[in-house]
Amino acid sequence: MKRYIGVDLGGTNIKAALVDDGHQILIEKSKPTLLPRPAGDVCADIVAVVRDILSQAGLTAGDICGGGIGCPGMVDGKRGVVSYSNNLAWRDIDLAPTLAHAIGCPFYLENDANAAALGEARAGSAKGAESAVIVTLGTGVGVGIVIGGRLHTGYSGTASEFGHMVIVRGGKRCTCGREGCLESYASATGLIRMTWEAMGENPNSRLWAIAPSRGEVNGRTAFEGARLGDETARRVVALYIDYLACGAANIINALQPEILSLGGGIAKEGEALLQPLREKVYAEVFGGRGQRHTLIKQCTLGYRAGLIGAAILAEDNADAS
Amino acid sequence: MKRYIGVDLGGTNIKAALVDDGHQILIEKSKPTLLPRPAGDVCADIVAVVRDILSQAGLTAGDICGGGIGCPGMVDGKRGVVSYSNNLAWRDIDLAPTLAHAIGCPFYLENDANAAALGEARAGSAKGAESAVIVTLGTGVGVGIVIGGRLHTGYSGTASEFGHMVIVRGGKRCTCGREGCLESYASATGLIRMTWEAMGENPNSRLWAIAPSRGEVNGRTAFEGARLGDETARRVVALYIDYLACGAANIINALQPEILSLGGGIAKEGEALLQPLREKVYAEVFGGRGQRHTLIKQCTLGYRAGLIGAAILAEDNADAS
Numbered sequence: 001m002k003r004y005i006g007v008d009l010g011g012t013n014i015k016a017a018l019v020d021d022g023h024q025i026l027i028e029k030s031k032p033t034l035l036p037r038p039a040g041d042v043c044a045d046i047v048a049v050v051r052d053i054l055s056q057a058g059l060t061a062g063d064i065c066g067g068g069i070g071c072p073g074m075v076d077g078k079r080g081v082v083s084y085s086n087n088l089a090w091r092d093i094d095l096a097p098t099l100a101h102a103i104g105c106p107f108y109l110e111n112d113a114n115a116a117a118l119g120e121a122r123a124g125s126a127k128g129a130e131s132a133v134i135v136t137l138g139t140g141v142g143v144g145i146v147i148g149g150r151l152h153t154g155y156s157g158t159a160s161e162f163g164h165m166v167i168v169r170g171g172k173r174c175t176c177g178r179e180g181c182l183e184s185y186a187s188a189t190g191l192i193r194m195t196w197e198a199m200g201e202n203p204n205s206r207l208w209a210i211a212p213s214r215g216e217v218n219g220r221t222a223f224e225g226a227r228l229g230d231e232t233a234r235r236v237v238a239l240y241i242d243y244l245a246c247g248a249a250n251i252i253n254a255l256q257p258e259i260l261s262l263g264g265g266i267a268k269e270g271e272a273l274l275q276p277l278r279e280k281v282y283a284e285v286f287g288g289r290g291q292r293h294t295l296i297k298q299c300t301l302g303y304r305a306g307l308i309g310a311a312i313l314a315e316d317n318a319d320a321s
Numbered sequence: 322m323k324r325y326i327g328v329d330l331g332g333t334n335i336k337a338a339l340v341d342d343g344h345q346i347l348i349e350k351s352k353p354t355l356l357p358r359p360a361g362d363v364c365a366d367i368v369a370v371v372r373d374i375l376s377q378a379g380l381t382a383g384d385i386c387g388g389g390i391g392c393p394g395m396v397d398g399k400r401g402v403v404s405y406s407n408n409l410a411w412r413d414i415d416l417a418p419t420l421a422h423a424i425g426c427p428f429y430l431e432n433d434a435n436a437a438a439l440g441e442a443r444a445g446s447a448k449g450a451e452s453a454v455i456v457t458l459g460t461g462v463g464v465g466i467v468i469g470g471r472l473h474t475g476y477s478g479t480a481s482e483f484g485h486m487v488i489v490r491g492g493k494r495c496t497c498g499r500e501g502c503l504e505s506y507a508s509a510t511g512l513i514r515m516t517w518e519a520m521g522e523n524p525n526s527r528l529w530a531i532a533p534s535r536g537e538v539n540g541r542t543a544f545e546g547a548r549l550g551d552e553t554a555r556r557v558v559a560l561y562i563d564y565l566a567c568g569a570a571n572i573i574n575a576l577q578p579e580i581l582s583l584g585g586g587i588a589k590e591g592e593a594l595l596q597p598l599r600e601k602v603y604a605e606v607f608g609g610r611g612q613r614h615t616l617i618k619q620c621t622l623g624y625r626a627g628l629i630g631a632a633i634l635a636e637d638n639a640d641a642s
Contacts, residue, residue, distance in 0.1 A: 155615065164574045165571040246490055254481065255475055
């Protein structure tokens with residue numbers, strides 16, 4: 001059995017796991033990231049968590065085939081350098097070489113969303129598929145493209161930004177500067193905005209009982225209201241799914257992946273989201289008689305996708321070298 | 322020197338060429354397609370054109386490493402079958418096996434737009450690039466994706482339909498049934514519509530001198546008017562480029578290809594189109610400091626892209642087998 005280390009470096013926690021070649025997590029540990037602090041200190045804690053795991057497993061670095069780490073921001077995977085991370089307030093940090101040296105095994109770096117997409121595609125909801133697009137509906141809309149088992153990161157290394165695909169030309173201003181991006185409508189942030197706007201226009205909606213103030217409105221509020229039969233909530237959910245379907249149909253027309261999986265907070269609504277979404281998407285996508293259609297699924301690995309995906313990075317690189 | 326046959330089967334003409342392993346066309350011939358007529362008759366004429374080329378070259382089928390053919394419509398490349406072609410009025414025609422049998426060398430099939438994209442990416446404007454997206458601005462908006470030298474055709478075999486990506490939710494109805502597709506705005510058809518609409522609103526525009534009736538408006542009209550300094554024409558061109566930039570930025574954010582090349586009639590405007598397009602796209606795309614950006618270029622092979630791309634299909638399949 002070959003074993004790998006997978007690390008998911010987030011703004012809140014450093015998570016790490018020992019992962020086997022069947023993509024199962026054997027041991028998992030974490031430490032708070034404690035930002036803001038210097039990159040060197042964060043690296044030292046990553047090393048400490050990894051050593052802790054190895055020690056518990058009764059292993060040394062020599063028993064490990066390699067490690068991978070997912071990190072928020074723009075990364076240069078070839079050099080193992082974090083080019084820029086707004087989240088960590090890092091610029092040009094040679095993260096992978098530092099970890100490789102300190103831990104004593106090869107280390108590989110990828111953007112955290114891409115690492116999670118790789119995990120979900122290879123070991124989760126799209127396991128065995130020839131191609132998959134993983135769409136995470138959180139604060140933003142993160143997308144990872146996996147074709148033939150490999151991440152498509154493009155010429156710049158930062159591809160798959162379908163969240164910043166304009167679907168409403170001249171629409172809501174997005175954080176990226178464009179107007180009408182999918183992210184402005186299909187993120188949890190977009191859903192919260194739409195929910196609050198609808199509440200403003202409908203003072204008798206039961207949504208007010210679920211979330212009496214702006215700060216209490218979240219990505220679940222409208223779905224909860226819809227389950228209670230509230231008409232305003234139902235309209236918000238239908239509108240949200242409409243925007244998401246528009247983006248999903250665009251992605252499918254462009255790439256025709258075997259599987260499109262939805263993750264993130266809003267995807268936890270499960271079939272309440274997926275069933276109407278599929279109806280809308282299949283009515284819109286390009287194609288014809290006898291054509292094989294993209295399956296639309298829910299992600300299954302949750303936060304573990306990032307750990308397993310980081311380990312898969314190490315596995316693929318070890319196989320290639 | 323290895324030699325291949327490339328065929329581009331269109332609604333108007335059957336074109337075929339003898340192509341060498343440096344992707345140069347050695348001999349080229351054509352015959353009218355003469356639709357509507359049975360698939361068998363069209364196949365017989367394809368075989369006749371190919372034999373004519375071989376005879377002129379003093380070669381036999383045994384001297385050829387293989388042939389490729391691009392055909393409009395939905396194709397099943399693996400089986401070599403044209404699943405459905407509206408253009409040819411064909412359904413389930415086993416085109417590649419028929420040609421292979423009649424000509425006496427292996428034959429491979431791809432959608433015509435994809436074959437042309439493969440040619441342009443490998444032997445034209447994107448030669449040597451790690452990845453390219455070829456966008457053809459004609460009656461519709463055709464797109465081909467080439468990653469690592471190979472077409473990305475997706476799970477269904479019909480991917481890369483970025484022309485049917487909604488950029489104006491609730492906008493103009495597209496032939497595909499969706500509303501607000503890129504194709505409705507960035508095709509020659511879309512530009513002609515916008516030109517005619519602007520003429521209706523501006524009876525004093527010089528566009529009326531260029532095209533006195535609806536039937537005389539074409540994809541060049543607005544660009545011609547803009548060159549003459551007509552304000553209405555300038556606004557039409559700016560609006561057209563705005564829509565195209567929106568779509569191009571969406572494609573670049575999604576795939577970050579090394580090169581995005583524009584072909585088709587409207588791309589013949591050259592820098593009058595490309596220079597303002599680049600300005601708008603680079604202002605919109607996601608990315609940051611030091612990032613490598615997608616180059617936006619004009620296609621260079623014209624109709625020959627389809628012939629050379631079809632030959633490359635044969636070359637790649639011969640190499641693989």
